[in-house]
Amino acid sequence: MANKQDLVAIIAETxxxxxxxxxxxxxxxxxAITKSLKKKQDVRLVGFGTFSTSKRKxxxxxxxxxxxxxxxxxxxxxxxxxxxGLKDAVN
Numbered sequence: 001m002a003n004k005q006d007l008v009a010i011i012a013e014t015x016x017x018x019x020x021x022x023x024x025x026x027x028x029x030x031x032a033i034t035k036s037l038k039k040k041q042d043v044r045l046v047g048f049g050t051f052s053t054s055k056r057k058x059x060x061x062x063x064x065x066x067x068x069x070x071x072x073x074x075x076x077x078x079x080x081x082x083x084x085g086l087k088d089a090v091n
Contacts, residue, residue: 037078047085054079 002010004026012022033051036043043051058074082090 045083047083049083049086050081052079052081053077 008019008023008026011017011026012019015022015025017025033043037051037053040053054077056075056077059072061070061072062068063070
């Protein structure tokens with residue numbers, strides 16, 4: 001499993017950058033994706049995939065411990081659909 005520090009190390013090595021600069025680059029990418037999604041804009045990375053938002057309706061659920069019915073509020077969720085390039089690379 002790769003974590004953020006692993007990604008920073010790969011970016012630093014591949015881009016011949018200091019790790020601090022590579023960390024700033026990765027943070028900037030995450031921030032740009034987040035800002036676009038907050039504006040309800042899709043983020044399409046050709047060959048990699050698409051990040052998008054989706055509305056989830058309000059509903060009712062049950063507390064498994066007490067059986068009491070609870071209201072589940074409507075939320076906005078983030079979806080990711082892998083692109084062909086990523087699917088082909090994994091398979």
